[in-house]
Amino acid sequence: MTAVRRCTDLSSLPSPAPLLSRLSSAASRLLQMRKYGSRKEDGGRLRNGRSSSASRPGFIDPSSWKYFDSRAVGIPAGAIPRNCMTVLQMLKRKGFEAYLVGGCVRDLLLKRAPKDFDVITTASLKQVSSFKTNTTQVKGNENVNCSEETDGHDEGDILRWKDSLRRDFTVNSLFFNPFNYRVYDYVNGVKDLRKNKTRLAMEMKYMLSYGAAESSIRLLRKYGLLDILLPFQAAYLSDQLKGKSSDRGLMLMNLLANLDKFFSADRPCHCSLWLALLAFHNALVNSPQDAQVIKAFAALMHFGTWDIAIEFLNEDVGAPVTYVPEAFGRSGAKVDNLMERTSHLASLVKSSVDTLTCLNTLKQSVVRYPGASQFSGLVFVSAREKGRVLGIFNGLDSDLTSYDKRRGSHGIDYKLLEDGVTAEVRFVLGKVIMDTMSAESPCASTDDAAALPRAAADVTDADHRPLSMLFRSGESE
Structure with missing residues (x-):
């Protein structure tokens, strides 16, 4: 099994950060647990x-x-x-x-x-x-x-x-x-089984919640760990990078880069935010959508009402951003149809949350990539976190004319966000997707990760350094 050999050799490789080393150790233990039979x-x-x-x-x-x-x-x-x-x-x-x-x-x-x-x-x-x-x-x-x-x-x-x-x-x-x-x-044995999954979820939170999600995904893929930890995302990247030397322009990486803009080592997000982002992207890969529908979905989450979301879309005169396979060009859908399609997208996203918690659903998603590495059969998201993620999208798949989730402020409350308060997570998730669908919001890539903007203007570089900076040395071959 190539994946096993590749991961069990991680201890001999220079680790770009102790965090990656700990995650490698946890993943290696879980790989060992996968051995069938009892020697x-x-x-x-x-x-x-x-x-x-x-x-x-x-x-x-x-x-x-x-x-x-x-x-x-x-x-x-x-x-x-x-x-x-x-x-x-x-x-x-x-x-x-x-x-x-x-x-x-x-x-x-x-x-x-x-x-x-x-x-x-x-x-x-x-x-x-x-x-x-x-x-x-x-x-x-x-x-x-x-x-x-x-x-x-x-x-x-x-x-x-x-x-x-x-x-x-x-x-x-x-x-x-x-x-x-x-x-x-x-x-x-049962306690150890639960402990390893809990530890793995904790390590993943450290890597993706503190402003280094894009760099972390890139490093996990480089060291062969992404196939184990996030099999669908690993298969997606392998398929998209065929014949390419850079991940620039891939929707998943742009989503993560825009996510990183808001967070740092001292301002993390709750794991439900990046889990919801992964579920959202999974839904688009399996069911590509019109770019206008995606922007409407994001604006609705961010602004809280359908009327304000439509007002934002009407004022947005920029060229539509497209991604292959996730988002295609504007089709000129009428508002009524747009509402229906936006609600349908919400239902698709809610269904795709199962790829994070249900092994069979994850397998079905990975099957679309015949060239994917051997399936690890690993899901580590708890039922409790699944409930949190689903809560973010509650109401978005029904009558949107009565949907009203407006917040009292325009800024991010980082304390509420770290605690996983649904309204705050939904607000930021909508903003991340809006930025990713905007041609005026360039994302960091392999070459310009150092240019990540700070999450807040009143925080100095000394006390608000993006965690992605810690991984830059590990990105170069």
Whole structure:
């Protein structure tokens, strides 16, 4: 797997900033978690990331063992394929204990379709083969690997606990009994699973919320991390940059550059802003829109009412800015039709938020790029953040004549913005898109990142230095 080798070598490369190094480390760990199947260490060594109770030979600490109802943690009853259930039922009818274990349980918890299913059982391989089950594969598309428990005990927690200590990662040490809907966790695998996703989301916020989003995306792509962290954006850039030496003029990069204009190390934005921006761009890639519709959508978010947005559009006499494939030239649509199309764009953007939180939706979006790198199968945005992002677009997909989200001031309240207050995020998001669609608002590019304007005129360069400056040394080959 090329992507794995490329990322695991990151430690040997000079990192342009400690932040990128931390993100690389987090992504590498998540890549390791993606390995399907459950390898066993030679000689019975304890696997990496073992629990503290495992550090003392012979010591067992049952207080750290946890049990979950699979239905409560999001594994639906029909998640196990029929072929796999046939194997489990056959073992159960013969009086043997049988569990799903390893990467398949991890993937089910992450709402991903497992590539294969590992089964651990108290039956010996000889006993399994005696009732005509293939121990490596059954009929169908799913691989089902059966392994024999290595200890002489009949069953129980001690046996499962011992087996969990032999596995490579804590997240591959989970057991699942689909007959009693129970997930067994002896080494805090579920906690580690959640912690890694939370940490990754935190690191991404540091890179994209502090005035360095454009530079960060460029660096993540350079070091092979964008394929893992933001697969759709990575595929989009790879496709758009075929035969090109610069990302100048790409809508995604212009959006990020205009986003960076407003923020710095001491004036960050809430992550819901750049998440909403990514969802907006995704919607345009999948469903290109008239430039006038995009400007109407942005003006409505920024000014808060349809009447003011139309007034702005009527006064805007500049040539339409177009992007391929996202935005095409003005079609001369009437206002009534424009309202309908603007509302439709809002519904498309809301739907595209799922690409940030739903693995299947993300896969469908990436499929449009046949030449994309191997899909990482990674989504790290929480359900809570999804709700925040959707809240930004609430009301924009209905009757716009009654839409009224006007704010009391014309400037940005950075405290409210950092806290993720919806009205403030919507206001700035509209402005970023308006600037990107304006020919009079040139964006920073690979060559002129140093020319990024400051977010506020009353802040000096010394105390309001764009974070993108920290990454300039890493942009040159």
